[in-house]
Amino acid sequence: MHAADAPAETSAAGQAVAPSFHVRAYALAPRLLSAVFQGVIAADLLLASYLVFSFTFTGAANPTPPVLAGWLVGLALVLYGLLQLTRWLSAATFSVEPSRFVLERRGDRFEIPVSSVESIRVWRLLLPGAGLSLRMKSGRTFQYSPQVADPRPLLEAIARENPTLPVETRHPLAAFAHARATSFHRRWYFRVLELVLFPLVTGTIVFQLNQRITFGGPFAQYHMQGLGPYLRSFFTYWAALTSALVLFATPWRVLAELVSLVGAWISPPHARGVRRFAEIAWLLLYFGGFAAIMAQFIDW
Template identity: 30%
Template sequence: MTEAHSRTVQASLNPLARLDPAQRVFVYPAWGRLALSLLLLWRWIGVWWVSLLVLLASDPPVTPPLLLRLVAIGIVVPFILEMVFRRAYRARTFCEPETLRIAFRSEELEIPRARIAAVRPWRVPLPGPGLALLVPGGKLLRERVEVPSPRSWAKLHGLALEEGSRATAATLAFAEARAASQPWRWYHYVAKFFVFGLIPAALLFQVHQRIAYGSVLGEYYLRGPAAYLRTWAVYYGTVVVYLLLFAGLLRSVLEVLLWFAAQTHPQRAIPGRRAGERLVHFVYYLGVLLLLALRFSGCG
């Protein structure tokens, strides 16, 4: 094993190795955490709501235009609001000898280190893992800091971490396991949804063409290339939305199960996260193929 490869492996296992001294975080007031948590819950409830409607609605069924409206209301709107909110409160934190400096886009906030007695991690990782700043006497400062790994952030900034309850320790383990997992890049999402989506979309589209027009190119010859491509776009877009919903269902179940598992076995949070991620990927790809097989066998 080369030295460079060894450093890469260590960084993937140690969240602290990934942290920049000028740590990127989200810093917002207490009401901001509540607002972001509600938006996140709105989005996840939207995933389940739209998915159940797609599965159960039959009279009338969920048509592609209706599907787009449902996705917009239940998922896209809260996602956009969340991104706008996060952009406004994105910050960097700097550890300086006498102050904790928080740099926003247009202003900076300096908190004397003497005012910070400790940091208290959130018991429930909503809208993500994070912490509150404690002053001497046990009161909380206004600022709430959302950071991937609260323990690593506190260690990096030389702040004492309050780990009082078992639930807090479990959430810290959950956060560290998630921070240690390899982050996805844009091309991972393109491959998972838009490239893989070509397979079920092409199969469903050609079946529709054969049934409705007698051959794969039947609509092309009968109605022209514009209508043919429009039908393909509807099928492909609908399949991609279905894949996003399916992945969202799996992700929501996985995150909840891993958080509950950390309550009883925090020491196994990292291997549990790895096993869960592999299982979700396996179920995603195999599940889509099985659903297609059931559809074409006449059982779906």
């Protein structure tokens, strides 16, 4: 859920309406749990991809992905469901007023006087996403911390409504999160292309090459053995190529994030430009680099 940049509006009575943002309000334990879910899901899928890529075609007459890989994918789906449940339970709104902050979370309403807040700090660990903490004058952190995809509009609203309150609007991590949220928008259809259609196309190419070499035609296995074995073979090659894509793309994605983070840390005003460069380079490597490897592999 993205925070909306909600500048104050004027009500019918002529009074300013406080900027309000959709956030996820995390206590420490749910936040850590969500971060653990994210890490385990990523590690789980990487391990499953490694198993499929490394042990599917190991001399077997009828290659199939390892059973353990299927269990790992199932575990990842369960953890993803739990992660979404945690996010849903943490949904909240955060309103910024000149004298107080108002956090409304699942029937609870917290009114936090600005006079009791020492500073607003950006999360140093951007897990399960970017967010900010309210450091109280008592020395403690307020029990709920708002998490938003882009913390900058919220930070700027706080600084605008409360100019004497120390707010980390220019922190490098705020610039990094802002650039990640705004510099390269990926629509749902791009996600489908990236995660579904591209693996499907590459998997189909390799599958059809295998059908022609092994069985003598694009549908020969279907005519010889039936629809079930034919679809199982297709699934095997699709799973193998999807796993190869995951293993190929992951280190480049990590590198793109590191470049973006270093760029934001060195020069926060240029964080968006660095992010755009990193994203475009990653896309070229993902689509062009993998296609080039495939072309060389099948000797086009």
